[in-house]
Amino acid sequence: MHSDAARARRRHGPLAVTGALILTAGVAVAPGSVVPGSASAGPDPGDRLQRDVEGLHGLGITGVLAEAHTPEGRIAARAGVADLRTGRPVPPGAHFRAASITKTYVATVVLQLTGEGRLSLDDTVERWLPGLVRGNGNDGRKITVRHLLQHTSGLRNFLLDIPLLESADYYREHRFDDYTPDRLVGLALGHEPDFQPGETHPDGTPKWNYSNTGYVLLGMIIKRATGKDWQDEVGDRVIRPLRLHGTYAPGHRVTLRRPFVRGYHQYGADAPLTDVTLLDPSVADASGAMITTLGDNNRFFRALIGGRLVPAPLLAQMQRTVPTRWDGPYEGSRYGLGLFWYPLRCDRAGYWAHGGDMLGYKIREGVRADGGRAVTVAMASQLAGEPADRQGMAARAAIENALC
Template sequence: MSRRTGLTAAASALLVGTAAVPASASAAPRTPHGPRGRALQRGVDAIRATGTSGVLAEVQDARGRTTARAGVADLDAPAKGPVPWDAYYRLGSDTKTYTATVVLQLVGEGRLKLTDTVERRLPGAIRGHGNDGRRITVANLLRQTSGLNEYITADSGDFTPDAYRRNRFRSQSPEEQLAVALSKPPQWLPDADDPAGERRWSYSNTNYVVAGMLVEAVTGHPWAQEVHERIIEPLGLRATFTPGTSSYVPRPTATGYTYFPDETRPTETTLGFGGGADGCLISTTHDHGVFLRALLGGRLLRPAQLAAMKRTVPVQDWISADGVRYGLGIAWRPVAGRTDGVWFHGGTSLDCVSECGVTPDGATAVTSAAFTLRLDSAETHEAQARAALRLVDSALRADPRSPSPSP
């Protein structure tokens, strides 16, 4: 596997839609200038060359924003033009960083502890088939070291365009998703002598389903309300929102596509539902960059909680890069030409691949959306994933900053 939960499992259920339609962000610069702009344009062109219908990317810092795009908004109607500058798109698993931020805010307020067990906060929620909520802590959930199975049950034998069309309006509650994960024994049970999870790590969307349930149990409010009141509204993210059970993305946007396994032509996959706290947010490249800069810049978390978020464990076979380490809802990796590396997450939906990066001080953020997912072969999937990572790396190298200690 080369990316987030594999070629099929990562994308089979991470589909989201919209509820209300907020106003889009202000117009972006239309022509990339300088080393940063040229690097960004080369990056989106390279992603486009992997067979992506349309790509949009942005770099932002205190001085402003630089954007670039390539491809078209609709393969069947190229006359509609390129991807809109402020196109909405599904963040997919980039949502996990928002969820982890809310949980850590609750920790900072003394309403929750990272050492709390799931059983203490959600009695009886994780039981059966050897699963044991008494052994799983809040930190295990956010760091992906719980051993919980993936609730996304992608059956590659039925991972087809017809199966997508049958299921694109089907929604699941968090309880239903968790029940799927608990229907078989866990991958492992966390050890008391390995609280950070240094020995065993496995990416599972189920961890963040449970994290969203914890937020509701602690606050008495839905996860979506807490994300809005704690992050979206304070930061003025007018183009970021939770979709509920709708399967639509608002305009302006671009048509999304998926090359299903062994298919030679893309299938339009714009519509679909994809969970909640694990991957449902809709945003823009600009809004997501504002969030990342605020988070790493210390505007959303107290110093102790931001430090906890950045305590990482090594991971293997998650993305197409070496040296990756995963923290609490955010990951770190080295970048050639920078001594401080980059913090990131990324997300995959059937209609869009989100890739991002932010400097350790929050000064500069890079965000991108590619409106095609290549699952037709391991080679095409890998090429797209590596091109997206290179876009982030090259944009950051084009404007290096003073290094800070790597984790």
């Protein structure tokens, strides 16, 4: 669930514990060393990643982890603490809420089902969920699976009606609420759509609005098409084949598996950080409920962009993008089917990503178009106001530095 979405649309600490490591062929290499076969010019990639992680921590983020897969090997960096109360250092291999990265998993399953002929990107929501999307100008007969995947359906984002991100008191009172997909969709259908599905701007480009509602509907369509919950399909088709041992859909479990980093949310620019680790993830469902690790996240995106999960013609469909028209940390971004594309200073092909925000957690990643480099940065705080903008820009800079 991108909490940045609403902000982008409106605007168009403790002593750090740090460490960086380059691993190649199972051997640890000290930062500053040159791995055989790598270029010796330029800053050491481990040192650079560590500096970027420490810079993020210096903005007020409680705990930061990063992991990159490069031709030189695997690089890891961390800074800060996992728990403000105990001062416990950030552990390697920590679990984080994957948040909206869940959407890329769900999109992958939908594209696989499309390749198997079990559904079509041009199927309407009405075909799979008859009568569900109706009222207040919403019409499932006009919305296709492709519209849902690409955020061009016009459906309102249900998250705008759940003030978990706006009020610490609301969080404390409602953090264990049990949400059903029908309830989440119903929140969106209580409003008129932001625009009609497939509607365009005067210049002919599609209107686009990030909506978690579309991916909850996709989860429902997966169940209707397969007879199994989206969580089971993601597990069978992606998690287990790739051996993503730290990645899972938690159901209604409000805690994360150990090791983990506690998440903190700032409710207002001058407000203290609130521990928001405990949360029933049904509030996000197929739009953002999953949990992962940095290594798993890199492995997943490299496999997807490398063509191991979706047939080439359908991967090409995933990578057909429309402009988001977002600014700040999203400047120049485009969106495909469950994938963001960003420009990259060192490669005209750019990089692919998704990223996600879930109350107290912010995770960003990127993989080069050739799959040769991938990086994930996870942050255990969501800041407010101008610090939030700086957090987003610094995270994007760290991604670019690791990919270039």
